[in-house]
Amino acid sequence: ETGVTQTPRHLVMGMTNKKSLKCEQHLGHNAMYWYKQSAKKPLELMFVYSLEERVENNSVPSRFSPECPNSSHLFLHLHTLQPEDSALYLCASSQEWRTTSTDTQYFGPGTRLTVL
Amino acid sequence: QKEVEQNSGPLSVPEGAIASLNCTYSDRGSQSFFWYRQYSGKSPELIMFIYSNGDKEDGRFTAQLNKASQYVSLLIRDSQPSDSATYLCAVKSNTGKLIFGQGTTLQVKP
Numbered sequence: 001e002t003g004v005t006q007t008p009r010h011l012v013m014g015m016t017n018k019k020s021l022k023c024e025q026h027l028g029h030n031a032m033y034w035y036k037q038s039a040k041k042p043l044e045l046m047f048v049y050s051l052e053e054r055v056e057n058n059s060v061p062s063r064f065s066p067e068c069p070n071s072s073h074l075f076l077h078l079h080t081l082q083p084e085d086s087a088l089y090l091c092a093s094s095q096e097w098r099t100t101s102t103d104t105q106y107f108g109p110g111t112r113l114t115v116l
Numbered sequence: 117q118k119e120v121e122q123n124s125g126p127l128s129v130p131e132g133a134i135a136s137l138n139c140t141y142s143d144r145g146s147q148s149f150f151w152y153r154q155y156s157g158k159s160p161e162l163i164m165f166i167y168s169n170g171d172k173e174d175g176r177f178t179a180q181l182n183k184a185s186q187y188v189s190l191l192i193r194d195s196q197p198s199d200s201a202t203y204l205c206a207v208k209s210n211t212g213k214l215i216f217g218q219g220t221t222l223q224v225k226p
Binding site for chain 1: 118120124148150152158159160161162165167204206211212213214215216217218219
């Protein structure tokens with residue numbers, strides 16, 4: 001496996017379900033990110049982890065709960081979601097958080113989430 | 117005012133032409149600028165970045181940056197149908213956050 005991987009690739013869940021999204025990066029990076037991409041809207045940063053510590057939480061509802069057990073793995077736990085939460089959820093990683101200007105983020109393939 | 121603005125398009129160009137994609141940003145403290153390409157149903161992939169005023173060329177792609185005008189562009193020479201995608205402009209502020217525009221859809225017609 002290379003780069004950034006995400007599972008599952010597609011997920012359909014009801015509003016009362018609990019599910020988790022998984023992200024793994026094989027790049028030796030120290031920072032990992034969750035983004036939400038809805039139709040016709042810019043990518044929205046949700047959470048940032050740097051060396052397993054959460055450093056950004058962009059006013060995300062508590063029904064989204066991130067977890068970063070180590071610098072290679074990132075989870076997004078979902079519970080009691082709403083239909084408007086249906087979107088593409090993207091994980092990304094970069095070498096560091098808030099360092100060199102040219103430190104770029106690399107994205108995983110995303111999880112297409114549909115909430116019924 | 118949006119932090120990063122792009123015309124959503126679609127921008128339609130004939131095969132072989134130059135495609136010009138534009139982006140403006142509001143934060144004068146922005147440090148560096150990235151262009152990502154996103155095919156339908158796929159995740160964004162980095163094309164190139166630029167952080168100094170002027171032009172930066174990489175193959176058929178040229179990024180142009182004008183910090184005084186808060187403007188960054190991407191030129192694609194000899195456009196191919198395979199270049200048809202949504203192009204995302206992203207701006208890194210001095211806080212480290214990457215702020216994305218909504219993207220411009222490019223259609224290259226054979």
